Amino acid sequence: MGRIIAVANQKGGVGKTTTAINLSACLAEKGKKVLTIDIDPQGNTSSGLGIDKNNLENTIYELMIGDCTIEDCLLNNIIDNLSLLPSNVNLAGAEIELIGIEEKEYILKKEISKIRDNYDYLIIDCPPSLNTLTVNAMTTADTVLVPIQCEYYALEGLSQLIHTINLVKQRLNPNLEIEGVVFTMYDARTNLSLQVVENVKMNLKQTIYKSIIPRNVRLAEAPSHGLPINIYDPKSAGAEGYRDLADEVIERDTINNN
Ligand SMILES: Nc1ncnc2c1ncn2[C@@H]1O[C@H](COP(=O)(O)OP(=O)(O)OP(=O)(O)O)[C@@H](O)[C@H]1O
Numbered sequence: 475m476g477r478i479i480a481v482a483n484q485k486g487g488v489g490k491t492t493t494a495i496n497l498s499a500c501l502a503e504k505g506k507k508v509l510t511i512d513i514d515p516q517g518n519t520s521s522g523l524g525i526d527k528n529n530l531e532n533t534i535y536e537l538m539i540g541d542c543t544i545e546d547c548l549l550n551n552i553i554d555n556l557s558l559l560p561s562n563v564n565l566a567g568a569e570i571e572l573i574g575i576e577e578k579e580y581i582l583k584k585e586i587s588k589i590r591d592n593y594d595y596l597i598i599d600c601p602p603s604l605n606t607l608t609v610n611a612m613t614t615a616d617t618v619l620v621p622i623q624c625e626y627y628a629l630e631g632l633s634q635l636i637h638t639i640n641l642v643k644q645r646l647n648p649n650l651e652i653e654g655v656v657f658t659m660y661d662a663r664t665n666l667s668l669q670v671v672e673n674v675k676m677n678l679k680q681t682i683y684k685s686i687i688p689r690n691v692r693l694a695e696a697p698s699h700g701l702p703i704n705i706y707d708p709k710s711a712g713a714e715g716y717r718d719l720a721d722e723v724i725e726r727d728t729i730n731n732n
Pocket residue numbers: 485486487488489490491492493514516518600601602658659660687688689690691693694695712
């Protein structure tokens with residue numbers, strides 16, 4: 475049964491989408507069957523993977539409001555081993571449309587359970603808020619991976635995120651765990667990045683990934699070419715960072731399963 479990881483942090487611009495795209499692509503490169511799920515109305519994961527998101531007949535929005543089946547909106551093998559459940563701005567309306575719908579927190583979970591066995595990893599990119607969409611992702615997921623940007627306000631809002639994860643665990647998904655924290659946009663030239671890492675390590679009991687994602691301009695460029703970093707610039711520091719992270723995710727799985 476595929477493992478489902480939600481990439482979440484309600485703080486904007488911390489590297490959720492960059493992590494969802496490139497962790498997915500690096501897992502796929504290592505031969506794992508991956509489904510990337512874009513549950514953010516910004517649709518950045520979809521466009522970052524080269525999808526013309528505004529010309530899709532069916533997206534995760536149509537799926538969630540019951541207008542299409544999961545097969546209708548799945549984009550299979552857009553890259554070797556990597557499939558996508560795309561999103562676009564239509565999803566912004568879902569929050570309102572789902573009001574009053576029974577078990578609205580479980581809509582994604584019910585759909586994903588139909589196809590979960592077809593993949594090794596399912597990676598969900600969450601929007602920068604703690605709304606119904608993020609709750610759907612957390613209800614579906616086994617674990618939450620929290621990207622933390624190496625900047626001064628890194629810890630701000632983190633306790634709220636952990637509180638939300640705990641609430642979902644208590645009320646909706648008793649199996650939910652925090653996968654861990656991954657540092658993004660690390661700049662080895664500044665003391666600040668190092669301080670942030672030390673500070674988070676001191677203040678957070680959660681698992682922290684050894685792989686640290688460097689600040690790397692190639693990571694910022696890749697989405698405009700619709701490519702993940704391991705294809706756009708396979709030898710870049712960013713590609714190395716996400717390959718290491720993929721290795722660590724796989725390694726932890728192996729340990730946990732034994
Ligand atoms: N390691 C990195 N090095 C350089 N630029 C990066 C890196 N990670 C992300 N970026 C850039 O920083 C910006 C924010 O990253 P990203 O879109 O992944 O964050 P996000 O958390 O998904 O944002 P949002 O909250 O809006 O969904 C983007 O322009 C991205 O290209």
